[in-house]
Amino acid sequence: MNSKTLTSDLALRGGRPAVAATEPKVEWPILTDADREAVLRVVDRKILWAQTRPEGLYAPEQFALEQEFAAFVGVKHALAVNGGTAGLHMALTAAGVEPGDEVITSAFSFLATPAAILHAGATPVFADIDPRTFNLAPAEIERKITPRTRALMVVDIHGLCADWDPILELARKHDLIVTEDACQAPGATYKGRAAGTFGAAAGFSVNGTKNFAVGEGGFMVTNDDEVRARGNWLKQVGEELPESDRTMAYKHLLAWNYRTQELPCALGRAQLARLRAVNATGQRNARLLGELLQGVPGLRPPYVPEGSVSVYHKYRITLAPEELDTRLRGALLRDAFLQALRAEGVDCDLWGSAPLCAHPMIQARTPRDRADDYPATVAMFANSFCLGSDAHPLYCQPEGLVRAWAEGLRKVAAAAAGL
Numbered sequence: 241m242n243s244k245t246l247t248s249d250l251a252l253r254g255g256r257p258a259v260a261a262t263e264p265k266v267e268w269p270i271l272t273d274a275d276r277e278a279v280l281r282v283v284d285r286k287i288l289w290a291q292t293r294p295e296g297l298y299a300p301e302q303f304a305l306e307q308e309f310a311a312f313v314g315v316k317h318a319l320a321v322n323g324g325t326a327g328l329h330m331a332l333t334a335a336g337v338e339p340g341d342e343v344i345t346s347a348f349s350f351l352a353t354p355a356a357i358l359h360a361g362a363t364p365v366f367a368d369i370d371p372r373t374f375n376l377a378p379a380e381i382e383r384k385i386t387p388r389t390r391a392l393m394v395v396d397i398h399g400l401c402a403d404w405d406p407i408l409e410l411a412r413k414h415d416l417i418v419t420e421d422a423c424q425a426p427g428a429t430y431k432g433r434a435a436g437t438f439g440a441a442a443g444f445s446v447n448g449t450k451n452f453a454v455g456e457g458g459f460m461v462t463n464d465d466e467v468r469a470r471g472n473w474l475k476q477v478g479e480e481l482p483e484s485d486r487t488m489a490y491k492h493l494l495a496w497n498y499r500t501q502e503l504p505c506a507l508g509r510a511q512l513a514r515l516r517a518v519n520a521t522g523q524r525n526a527r528l529l530g531e532l533l534q535g536v537p538g539l540r541p542p543y544v545p546e547g548s549v550s551v552y553h554k555y556r557i558t559l560a561p562e563e564l565d566t567r568l569r570g571a572l573l574r575d576a577f578l579q580a581l582r583a584e585g586v587d588c589d590l591w592g593s594a595p596l597c598a599h600p601m602i603q604a605r606t607p608r609d610r611a612d613d614y615p616a617t618v619a620m621f622a623n624s625f626c627l628g629s630d631a632h633p634l635y636c637q638p639e640g641l642v643r644a645w646a647e648g649l650r651k652v653a654a655a656a657a658g659l
């Protein structure tokens with residue numbers, strides 16, 4: 241602890257904020273001339289969606305985006321859709337999940353993950369997380385397998401790939417379909433393999449908060465021609481497409497309208513061209529924070545296992561209260577910390593607050609599932625918060641702001657007695 245930091249230094253107690261009001265800060269999403277040109281290209285072309293022509297469907301931005309994103313992920317097929325939730329539902333059903341199946345997923349994700357499972361007619365079964373990575377703990381998955389388990393929906397949370405080797409081994413052993421929620425992780429890798437390539441199909445999101453931000457939209461990706469064909473069927477209300485007569489085989493599949501439009505697809509192409517640079521900025525900032533926070537008692541930066549490359553969609557800091565000069569514990573300490581950080585001018589946020597089973601929509605369906613059954617997830621929520629916010633995420637900030645945020649963190653940790 242820095243003994244020179246007094247509690248009266250805290251901005252909360254009248255001290256000077258660690259982040260000066262004049263410190264340059266970047267608002268997300270970044271929109272450039274390239275984005276403007278992309279959108280105007282569509283307006284000038286006057287083709288707003290996939291039009292049927294005698295020679296087939298015509299949607300130049302959409303089809304190019306699908307190819308470019310497939311190449312980015314390193315998969316054979318990408319289908320552009322109107323949301324990540326849509327992409328997840330398509331991935332599950334196209335990969336073979338059917339009504340009545342159980343699908344094991346993480347207790348820690350966005351509500352869209354279990355909602356997509358319910359939309360597939362299946363039942364979400366939650367498993368607890370690894371307290372270090374916040375991703376599914378393989379041993380917890382195994383504990384939840386029953387004769388009705390048909391599939392896994394594995395989340396790569398906060399831009400860090402799940403622990404895929406043992407998970408894929410489990411899936412092989414129990415003959416389970418593997419699907420992936422890579423909504424937060426385009427560009428992340430695990431032992432050299434890219435997020436979105438581990439299962440039969442994966443979903444991605446490009447909503448406005450993501451490193452790859454279009455506003456609303458998403459993808460289903462797959463290496464499997466059959467899964468791609470079923471996914472395309474599911475994208476179009478089950479309507480037969482001119483492109484393939486094989487879709488006749490899927491007439492039984494109930495589908496929504498998940499189609500996208502040319503304007504967001506054109507914008508998506510411009511944003512995708514910058515995604516590697518955005519991810520690299522997040523990685524540079526995370527590296528810098530790792531150095532600046534090293535040895536600061538009470539603060540644990542996110543853990544990235546060897547062999548994994550995170551894209552830091554969220555930068556979750558865990559508090560170690562026993563190292564801080566305070567008797568506050570759990571959510572009380574976390575909330576006091578957030579309040580003090582915000583007074584210092586540091587952007588910070590909670591992302592989620594309880595295991596997914598606690599959500600009323602899930603409770604209405606599986607009332608016996610209790611939050612206490614997921615102790616690692618409960619402890620993570622109580623003892624951690626995310627640095628940065630939807631409007632000011634870490635992955636687009638200049639170095640000066642990151643240094644000022646680190647100073648705010650160090651200051652609040654050192655003066656924890658004043659919280």
Ligand SMILES: Cc1ncc(COP(=O)(O)O)c(C=O)c1O
Pocket residue numbers: 323324325326349350352353395421423424444445446447456457458
């Ligand atoms: C982990 C996760 N899954 C699913 C989704 C759903 O994506 P969308 O909001 O594009 O439907 C999101 C994004 O919000 C997410 O973060």
